[in-house]
Amino acid sequence: MASKPKTSKTKDPKPKLAFYWASSCGGCEITITELGMRLVDVSELVDIVFWPAAMDFKYDEVRAMKDEEIDICFFNGAIRNSENEEIAHLLRKKSKLMIAFGSCSHLGGIPGLANLFDAETLLERVFDTAQSLDESRGTRPQVKNKMPEGEIELPQMYDRVKSLAQTVEVDYFMPGCPPVVDQVWNVFQAILTGKLPEKGSVIGAEAKTNCDVCTREKGTSGMRITEFKRPHLTELDPDKCFLTQGVICLGPATRAGCGLPCVNGNMPCRGCYGPPDGVVDQGSKLVSAVAALVDTDDPQALRDILAGIVDPVGLSYRFGLAESILSDLKYGK
């Protein structure tokens, strides 16, 4: 942002927008700045009242707002610690519309992969056993810390990473890691013209899956997989379906809308737009599909072929582990 737009000191009919990042990488913020000059147009039409990544607002300013004073809150990032959770509840209370923006708030995203391990295991790894440490210092971040100036508090890290909808009620879901900029623009326009669909809908995406828009040559009868290949170790034909080349692509289980930047770059879809409507658990559906393509009648060969899928959870639940049944099983519903 070149300059901070004026905040509403007088009664202003402009809709008030808030952007927040919880457990996220910042990519969602960048996708908003990618709007470029269009952002200038947006800032003429709206008031941005909260955006920690780009502008100097404090939590207390949000706390001082009236309930539902914010018209629309774009919330990116997963819920990993007590701060994320607290601000999610705060922004929910202060916002008329809560939009889960990006894969992490939509499904848990990449931070959700941490659900493979509980908090203690993660902290032990990071602070005690990581090779990059000279030696274990035996120190861990504590929630309460005594400092010369007094006691300070850090957020509590939770065992389970959650999506935004697992924490507060969400009105719309905008998928993507990050949401592609043209879809962000579409959604802004839909908001400003009041053309939003039914609450609870996924916005800024299509109804069908990526295969619907992918022009690669699809598999034919009997075309199956005898070896799983990893994309970085394989020379890939840019015109053929990845699955027909033994490379697992999440496109068949992933909602379209991104415009296929990965696939067009000759890399398989990683699934960041999440599943289409009606699919509860994207990862297990993908596994069901991929397993059906394995071609062997030898039980041992079958195991060898499957060993070629190095990290099935990381592959099939890359963006959806936080909301998955696997996480429910590990941490309770």
Place this chain on the structure above:
Amino acid sequence: MENNDKHISFVEQVQAIPGGEHVSVCYSCGTCVSKCMIQQKVEPDYNPRRLLRMVMMGMREEAFESPTTWMCSECDLCYSSCPQEIHISGVIGAVKQLAVEAGYKTPLEVVSVDENLCSGCGICVMTCPYEAPHLIEKEVDGELDRFSEVDAEKCMGCGMCVAACPIGAISRPGVSNAEVVSQIKIKKKRGKKSLIVFVCDWSLREDDDVVLLESYPDNVRIIHIPCTGRIDPQMALIALNSGIDGVLVVGCKPGECHYKRGTYVSDCKINLLNTMLGQMQLADGRVRFVQIGTQDRGRIRHEVDDMLALLEKEAV
């Protein structure tokens, strides 16, 4: 005999189709019938020996209307036992091809594709052991769209594609996602371990074993499926997540699957599921796949008992 081409007899027509060549060497011993699961389990009128005889006697319409023509799933259990080494399913396939050409329709429950959902990924096409689905392009609202279309006459109704479809666009009456999931329910009883048993309808050869399934108390829920290839790892996850202690999937031994690939497909799925449960530090043997051979009489009882004993021991 009504034949468009009076010069060619029915048997010659069958022989002209690849697979149908050896029909005339059949001497009607009936060994194939004794091996066939369809005759034993679902259709007493199913009889390959009789169908081959009908072909040789030129009984065209009778052959086309016979359940044998439509129900053979090419499992080929009969092939290895035929003393004349006739590839019987090949002959039946040739008869079926002629029947389809003559306009006859399959009597089986087959799958259907919801075009509003189908994105044309082609996974069902690659999965099907019978080459029933294929991708087509047609115009929808002025735009060319790609869908899967199922050739009903080729579909055997195994449900492998229903499980493989990553977005639930394919269904088959009786084994649609919702119908199977609605059966995954066990009322919790204090002190009793609960177990879901998905049983392939073809894996149990003995009447006693089938009867046994009816006799389990409420903590063991039997869910019948046409083939373990119909299993979706999500079903096991849903079961465990609802508090059910274990999931046992019972299918056929490699090489004996009624639908050719189902047992391998299911093996892959349960294998991957257990790998994933292991990655989450949740692998404790609570999901198991067992393959029952044609000679394994009474084994289902031991497998269920074993599983219940394991669940008791682990006290999960």
